[in-house]
Amino acid sequence: MDRRRVRGRGSGALMASKVVTIEDVALLAKTSPSTVSNVLNGRLDRMRPETQERIQRAMAQLGYTPNQLARQLKTGQVPILGLVIPSVANPFWGAFAQCVEEAARGRGYQVLFGNAGRDPAQEERYAESLWGYGVRGVIFGSSPLSLDHVQGLVRRGLRAVTFDRDTRGADRGVGVEIDSISVDNALGARLATEHLLALGHRRIGFLSGPLRTASRLQRLEGYRGALRAAGLDPHPALVWEGLPSEGFGDVEGAEFGRRGARDLLGLAEPPTALFAINDMYALGAYAGARDRGLAVPDDVSVVGFDDIFLAEVAQPALTTVRQPLREMLRTTVTMLVDRLEGSRDGPADHTVVTPELIVRASTAAREAA
Amino acid sequence: MDRRRVRGRGSGALMASKVVTIEDVALLAKTSPSTVSNVLNGRLDRMRPETQERIQRAMAQLGYTPNQLARQLKTGQVPILGLVIPSVANPFWGAFAQCVEEAARGRGYQVLFGNAGRDPAQEERYAESLWGYGVRGVIFGSSPLSLDHVQGLVRRGLRAVTFDRDTRGADRGVGVEIDSISVDNALGARLATEHLLALGHRRIGFLSGPLRTASRLQRLEGYRGALRAAGLDPHPALVWEGLPSEGFGDVEGAEFGRRGARDLLGLAEPPTALFAINDMYALGAYAGARDRGLAVPDDVSVVGFDDIFLAEVAQPALTTVRQPLREMLRTTVTMLVDRLEGSRDGPADHTVVTPELIVRASTAAREAA
DNA sequence: GACGTTTTGTGCAACGTTGTAGTAAATCGA
DNA sequence: TCGATTTACTACAACGTTGCACAAAACGTC
Numbered sequence: 001m002d003r004r005r006v007r008g009r010g011s012g013a014l015m016a017s018k019v020v021t022i023e024d025v026a027l028l029a030k031t032s033p034s035t036v037s038n039v040l041n042g043r044l045d046r047m048r049p050e051t052q053e054r055i056q057r058a059m060a061q062l063g064y065t066p067n068q069l070a071r072q073l074k075t076g077q078v079p080i081l082g083l084v085i086p087s088v089a090n091p092f093w094g095a096f097a098q099c100v101e102e103a104a105r106g107r108g109y110q111v112l113f114g115n116a117g118r119d120p121a122q123e124e125r126y127a128e129s130l131w132g133y134g135v136r137g138v139i140f141g142s143s144p145l146s147l148d149h150v151q152g153l154v155r156r157g158l159r160a161v162t163f164d165r166d167t168r169g170a171d172r173g174v175g176v177e178i179d180s181i182s183v184d185n186a187l188g189a190r191l192a193t194e195h196l197l198a199l200g201h202r203r204i205g206f207l208s209g210p211l212r213t214a215s216r217l218q219r220l221e222g223y224r225g226a227l228r229a230a231g232l233d234p235h236p237a238l239v240w241e242g243l244p245s246e247g248f249g250d251v252e253g254a255e256f257g258r259r260g261a262r263d264l265l266g267l268a269e270p271p272t273a274l275f276a277i278n279d280m281y282a283l284g285a286y287a288g289a290r291d292r293g294l295a296v297p298d299d300v301s302v303v304g305f306d307d308i309f310l311a312e313v314a315q316p317a318l319t320t321v322r323q324p325l326r327e328m329l330r331t332t333v334t335m336l337v338d339r340l341e342g343s344r345d346g347p348a349d350h351t352v353v354t355p356e357l358i359v360r361a362s363t364a365a366r367e368a369a
Numbered sequence: 370m371d372r373r374r375v376r377g378r379g380s381g382a383l384m385a386s387k388v389v390t391i392e393d394v395a396l397l398a399k400t401s402p403s404t405v406s407n408v409l410n411g412r413l414d415r416m417r418p419e420t421q422e423r424i425q426r427a428m429a430q431l432g433y434t435p436n437q438l439a440r441q442l443k444t445g446q447v448p449i450l451g452l453v454i455p456s457v458a459n460p461f462w463g464a465f466a467q468c469v470e471e472a473a474r475g476r477g478y479q480v481l482f483g484n485a486g487r488d489p490a491q492e493e494r495y496a497e498s499l500w501g502y503g504v505r506g507v508i509f510g511s512s513p514l515s516l517d518h519v520q521g522l523v524r525r526g527l528r529a530v531t532f533d534r535d536t537r538g539a540d541r542g543v544g545v546e547i548d549s550i551s552v553d554n555a556l557g558a559r560l561a562t563e564h565l566l567a568l569g570h571r572r573i574g575f576l577s578g579p580l581r582t583a584s585r586l587q588r589l590e591g592y593r594g595a596l597r598a599a600g601l602d603p604h605p606a607l608v609w610e611g612l613p614s615e616g617f618g619d620v621e622g623a624e625f626g627r628r629g630a631r632d633l634l635g636l637a638e639p640p641t642a643l644f645a646i647n648d649m650y651a652l653g654a655y656a657g658a659r660d661r662g663l664a665v666p667d668d669v670s671v672v673g674f675d676d677i678f679l680a681e682v683a684q685p686a687l688t689t690v691r692q693p694l695r696e697m698l699r700t701t702v703t704m705l706v707d708r709l710e711g712s713r714d715g716p717a718d719h720t721v722v723t724p725e726l727i728v729r730a731s732t733a734a735r736e737a738a
Numbered sequence: 739g740a741c742g743t744t745t746t747g748t749g750c751a752a753c754g755t756t757g758t759a760g761t762a763a764a765t766c767g768a
Numbered sequence: 769t770c771g772a773t774t775t776a777c778t779a780c781a782a783c784g785t786t787g788c789a790c791a792a793a794a795c796g797t798c
Contacts, residue, residue: 018525018526019445019525019526019784020525021783021784021785022784022785022786023784031747031748032747032748032749033748033784033785033786034747034748034749034750034786034787035746035747035748036785037785037786037787038747038786038787040785040786041786041787043787045745046745046746046747047745047746047747048745048746048747051746051747063521063525065497065498065500065501066501066784066785067442067501067503067783067784067785068498068501068502068503068785069438069439069441069442069447069502069503069783069784069785070438070442070753070783070784070785070786071784071785071786072438072753072785073436073438073439073442073752073753073754073755073783073784073785073786074752074753074785074786074787075753075786076388076753076754078438078502080481080502087467088457088463088464088466088467088470089460089463089464089466089467089678090463091458091460091463093463094457094458094459094460094462094463094466095457095458097457097458097463097482098456098457098458098484101457101483101484102484110481110483110498111481111482111483112449112479112480112481113466113480113482114470114479114480115467115470115471128434129434129437129479131434132434132435132436132437133437133438133447133449134436134437134438152432153432156387156388156389156432157387157388252678254678254679254682255682258682283679283682284682286682286684287682287684290684309458309621309623310623310652310679313623313624313627313652313653313655313656314684315655315656315659315683315684388754390753390754390755391754391755391756392754400777400778401777401778401779402754402755402756402778403756403757403777403778403779403780404776404777404778406755406756406757407756407757407777409755409756410756410757412757415775415776415777416775416776416777417775417776417777420776420777435754435755436753436754436755437755438753438754438755439753439754439755439756439783440754440755440756441755441783442753442754442755442756442782442783442784442785443755443756443757443782443783444756444783445783445784
């Protein structure tokens with residue numbers, strides 16, 4: 001009986017499609033699958049140029065594309081990096097994903113991404129499924145405080161790098177290797193706060209969503225530290241945390257910022273400046289100020305964090321704390337791929353990058369009221 | 370000799386990692402790989418509940434994750450949808466990717482995305498590599514005018530849907546099945562232009578990057594049609610196309626919009642209103658107007674296209690033509706998955722969705738100058 | 739022309755999973 | 769107690785590729 005393919009049977013219901021295999025190529029080129037495989041893997045010294053050329057022609061003629069699934073079934077992994085982020089719909093994470101993809105492409109890897117909305121269960125499901133596809137390296141963008149949910153996978157050999165999430169504590173607990181990279185969040189927040197203090201502001205609001213990530217807590221600390229250093233008492237009422245039941249504002253960051261600004265500016269003694277947890281919140285704060293009939297920067301100064309490209313285009317251009325995203329992610333990808341390919345080993349690396357304050361038009365000296 | 374794994378050899382240099390296989394589970398559960406496979410595939414009627422439970426326990430204990438690579442080697446495909454877009458860094462495409470991911474998840478698929486920057490060669494490389502991973506369904510977001518570069522793959526069985534790109538012409542040429550979905554671009558542009566005309570504007574600029582996509586040309590036609598219908602002669606000088614040598618402004622849309630607005634508003638007879646090819650351009654146009662010392666909407670009205678979430682937050686809130694992205698992409702994913710799973714067949718489907726004008730604060734009646 | 743040597747090419751057993759075709763064990767009817 | 773059924777489970781050959789170990793030419797060399 002002819003053993004050639006009979007596809008599309010079974011319960012799976014996925015449809016048939018004709019696939020050109022290495023064997024078809026070998027047949028047409030009058031050679032063996034092994035030799036074709038040798039061509040694919042660059043072992044050209046093991047054949048006559050003439051043979052190679054015949055194979056190349058056959059491949060082109062049949063439109064052959066190697067089946068990566070089968071190819072990597074032997075090695076057990078696949079040149080894909082997993083990327084777990086809260087939501088690509090947020091311009092910050094969009095730019096993030098773009099930078100990761102560029103850096104990965106430079107190393108011959110592709111990127112499989114998932115929006116996990118900072119939900120540990122979702123992150124875990126996601127990481128599990130990546131593992132199942134042979135993905136052995138994952139970048140976690142701003143995860144929840146704990147990484148327990150991926151420890152199992154990491155123990156089994158998953159290489160991970162976290163962005164904006166210091167994993168030093170986690171390491172000690174379980175002896176597991178997780179690299180991390182982040183900006184010095186406390187410093188960034190201090191820079192922003194000191195800038196506002198220098199402009200004469202004394203009541204400075206802190207505009208954040210839920211404080212359940214390491215980076216947000218660090219920014220809060222930086223803000224408080226700067227206030228204390230200036231002899232001011234950080235007032236809890238000026239810290240806006242949203243409602244605990246709600247999300248992190250990853251999709252609706254601007255909406256959160258708007259509501260928060262409206263709330264803070266509606267206080268009996270409203271702040272004269274706002275430090276937002278990120279640029280989307282800050283841009284939302286513009287709208288919130290407008291809702292209260294206040295102008296930026298004349299009535300309220302606003303500082304953001306991240307320096308997304310919208311910061312410069314915004315009206316007025318946003319003063320913000322810049323994270324050098326592209327460079328950071330190049331480093332991240334390098335760390336990860338080096339570990340995957342075995343050229344780096346040893347204890348986890350925790351890179352901390354220095355942020356920079358970019359002064360634009362959204363901050364002004366407090367009117368001598 | 371023990372045949373258990375010896376990994377990490379070979380030239381590939383990809384590192385070892387211990388992998389739990391179906392056989393390990395079978396061993397621990399004192400049963401056969403086949404039975405474990407039956408559990409995995411829900412054929413529970415073929416075993417005692419007790420056996421099933423033993424297997425479940427073994428899987429949990431070993432932390433077993435099925436190897437999708439091997440699993441799908443038989444079926445030849447994988448529950449992943451490919452997504453080819455210009456750039457995730459652009460908030461529109463970010464939201465786009467998010468919607469696709471949500472819809473795909475609802476159908477049990479994941480999304481592998483790539484930024485192709487509208488470069489046909491890049492798109493082709495990308496589609497090839499997706500094919501190699503067993504991906505049999507791809508969504509193309511706003512591709513170049515021609516789809517020749519993926520025809521080969523489509524003939525081999527790739528299922529594709531294009532967004533914002535009518536493939537009717539392509540079909541006739543090669544008899545290949547490509548579904549498409551798009552908004553009625555001409556109508557959207559007409560709506561926008563008529564709105565501006567109704568406000569009394571007579572010199573209306575058309576702010577676009579290179580006109581090398583179907584959707585952009587259609588929008589231009591809609592704009593021209595509306596002008597003609599109002600008895601006006603569309604003036605070529607009012608159509609800004611950027612420089613042909615440059616990109617499409619997918620990453621730097623706002624920057625393009627800013628430059629274009631600056632150019633148009635610097636004309637001897639400047640327009641009093643601008644219709645931007647998309648919202649990022651429109652937001653950039655705000656900055657361009659500001660550069661010229663003009664205010665929106667007092668001195669210039671601006672209309673965008675897409676209705677990205679920033680449109681509402683912007684200062685002033687942007688009047689724009691809304692594309693119902695979420696619904697469109699749900700339809701797109703449904704079409705694609707149905708084809709993949711064989712529940713839909715027949716000739717290509719070309720869905721055209723009706724856009725809606727959302728009037729906000731960036732347009733105003735022309736001052737009776 | 740018999741022997742090494744190099745060059746060029748091939749056979750085969752994996753990789754982890756699936757589904758069919760099968761066997762073994764339990765149950766049943768008479 | 770014997771065959772016939774049903775139930776519970778398993779053997780095995782794929783899927784497309786890889787890389788080692790091996791084989792067959794081709795080429796000296798004396």
